[in-house]
Amino acid sequence: MARLILLILLLSGCSRQATIEPVQAAVSEVATVVESTAGQTAPAVTATVLAVRGVADVVPSPTVEPKPVNDAVEALVVRWEIGSRAQYEAKYLGVICPGASSGPTIGIGYDLGQQTGAEIRRAWGWHPDVDALATASGQTGRSRCSAWRNAHRSIRVGYSDAIRVFASHDWPQYQTMAARAYRRGWDGLSDGHRTALEGNGYNRGFSFVGDRRREMRAIRDECVPGGSGDCSATQLAASCRIWQGTEVYRGLCARRKEEARWARM
Numbered sequence: 001m002a003r004l005i006l007l008i009l010l011l012s013g014c015s016r017q018a019t020i021e022p023v024q025a026a027v028s029e030v031a032t033v034v035e036s037t038a039g040q041t042a043p044a045v046t047a048t049v050l051a052v053r054g055v056a057d058v059v060p061s062p063t064v065e066p067k068p069v070n071d072a073v074e075a076l077v078v079r080w081e082i083g084s085r086a087q088y089e090a091k092y093l094g095v096i097c098p099g100a101s102s103g104p105t106i107g108i109g110y111d112l113g114q115q116t117g118a119e120i121r122r123a124w125g126w127h128p129d130v131d132a133l134a135t136a137s138g139q140t141g142r143s144r145c146s147a148w149r150n151a152h153r154s155i156r157v158g159y160s161d162a163i164r165v166f167a168s169h170d171w172p173q174y175q176t177m178a179a180r181a182y183r184r185g186w187d188g189l190s191d192g193h194r195t196a197l198e199g200n201g202y203n204r205g206f207s208f209v210g211d212r213r214r215e216m217r218a219i220r221d222e223c224v225p226g227g228s229g230d231c232s233a234t235q236l237a238a239s240c241r242i243w244q245g246t247e248v249y250r251g252l253c254a255r256r257k258e259e260a261r262w263a264r265m
Helices: 002-011 020-040 043-056 071-082 085-091 117-124 130-134 142-151 159-181 191-204 211-226 229-243 249-263
Strands: none
Touching: 071 085, 071 159, 071 191, 071 249, 085 159, 117 130, 117 159, 159 191, 191 211, 191 229, 191 249, 211 229, 229 249
């Protein structure tokens, strides 16, 4: 916790003229602490992460021309998050609690608990329940997520609205983050290679700290600068070792292998 507080103090002096790299590094460091605590994330840790992101939010990001939700995005993200339209309408119209350190989740895997109130309002400002949605910020972990969901069971997000937010807000945001995270060599990658890494980031984020991220560091430091889809594919498949022996191994490893297939295109 002391490390997190120091990061907050460091970032509190950042202005709009701050460089991206120090802020991004701090956010990645805090994100790694959260991941390492899994389902036991303390409310204070979640609050600290959101505070860091609130500061980081003022730092300019590179402009990336958004790509449409094409077949690659459908295969790499939408299908893995919700399955199909029929499955979405049967299971995901309301708020869900995926478990572990996740918060109340709506739409195409949009975790309200991991967003700041300002981020929620930017993405969902048109929704009639946006004021209630914003209160889900920081409500992470099984018990807090369940309590919030039970108090907001009337909230609904239709499939078309879910796709609308994903296509116009979430996906462009992750395209920008991927371009920044893998900036050395990014412009020279194939569309399939870029989309594979964007999709991986949508699921895992863009922290590069810790042993659980060693394959991502190899992709950043070796594969992308070298323009090698085969290299990235090998590392994506190798990251399956992270979930070995867990209940989510089969699904997440299949997702990594699908990303690997697109990275080679």
